[in-house]
Amino acid sequence: MPTLPRYIEVRPRPPLTPYVQCFWALTGQASPGLSHRVLPDGCLDILVDLGPQGRAEGDAPRLQIVGTMRQAEVxxxxxxxxxxxxxxxxGGAYPFLRLPLHELTGRQLSLELLWPREAREWEGRLWEAEGLQVRVALLEELLLRRLAPGLWDGVLAHAVGLIHMTRGQVPLQTLETVVGISPRQLERRFQATVGLPPKVLCRIARMRHAVELLECQPRLPGAQLALEAGYCDQAHLVHEFRTLTGLTPGAYAREQGAGFLQSGTVSGI
Known part of the structure; x- marks a missing residue:
């Protein structure tokens, strides 16, 4: 079994709970050639690389924005x-980044391009901070200073919540009714604040539910997995799964069984 780094998630403080799903850390030694399959989840991340290579070269931590993903990346x-x-x-990043999030979808770019002054401050202070708790507290402080609450779209957040609550099974007509706008306006609003159309977010939510079922029951027959995850049939499941994760359900289960690192493992500080 390969050596796997430790993955940890930390819940945000209440003022950030509507916007931030979690802070996370991936630390430790990795076996040579180990990879990490990152699955799309509808979220945007800010990534800080505090690895020893940059420290040895005297570089500041590398801060990057990882836009909302449409498909998995290894x-x-x-x-x-x-x-x-x-x-x-x-949708939670919009009040911080203050630009249409579809411009970042599928992209990865330096935080300094959007926040020149803040990025330099983050780099210096994170470089000096020691320990996960101290670093998370620092990130919370910096985020709260950047937050523009007036840009928070609570109605759209409710629509996103319905997508997750129904595991992607909510009809688009229901979302249009909840938000109270036309289909075209709904798509534009999702694109700007989430970075994806509502239909794509539904597909991702359904796939994530299938992944959860598969991780709990790796030997679950394909037809039963399709039924429980809300797909029309097994062929529909395989097509969607391969499109979004890069693998068939069976290949994904085998990859996880071989020790491939996947962010589903969660623990606390």
Whole structure:
């Protein structure tokens, strides 16, 4: 079994709960050639690389925005990993970034391009901070200073909540009724504040439910998995699963069984 870094999630303080799903850390030694399959979840992340390579070269921590993903990405890991992240809820990053999030979808770029002054401050202070609790508290402080509450779209957040509560099974007509706008306006609003159309977010939510079922029951027959996850049939499940994760359900289960690192493992500080 390969050596896996430790993955930890930390809940945000109440003032940030509507916007931030969690802070997370990935730290430790990784076996040579180990990769990390990152699945789409409708979230946008800010990633801080505190790895020893940058420290040895005298570089500041690398801060990046990882836009909302449409499909999985396989990321190779360094031998010694030290990553810290902010995972925003779908739509939660908008009051901080203050730009249409579809411009960032599927992209990864330096935080300094959007926040030149804040990024430099974050780099210096995170460089000096020691320990996960101290770093998370620092990120919370910095985020609260950047927050523009007036940009929070509570009605759209309710629509996103319905998508997750129904595991992607809510009809778009219901979302249009909840938000009270036309289908075209609904899509534009989702694109701007979430970075994805509502239909794509529903597909991702359904896939994530299938992944949860598969991780609990790796030997679950494909037809039963399709039925329990809300797909029309097994062929529909396989097509959607391969499109969003890059693998068939069976191949995904085998990959996880072989020790492939996946962010489903959660623990606390």
């Amino acid at each position: 990321v190779p890991l360094a031998a010694e990993v030290c990553l810290l992240g902010i995972r925003f809820r779908p």
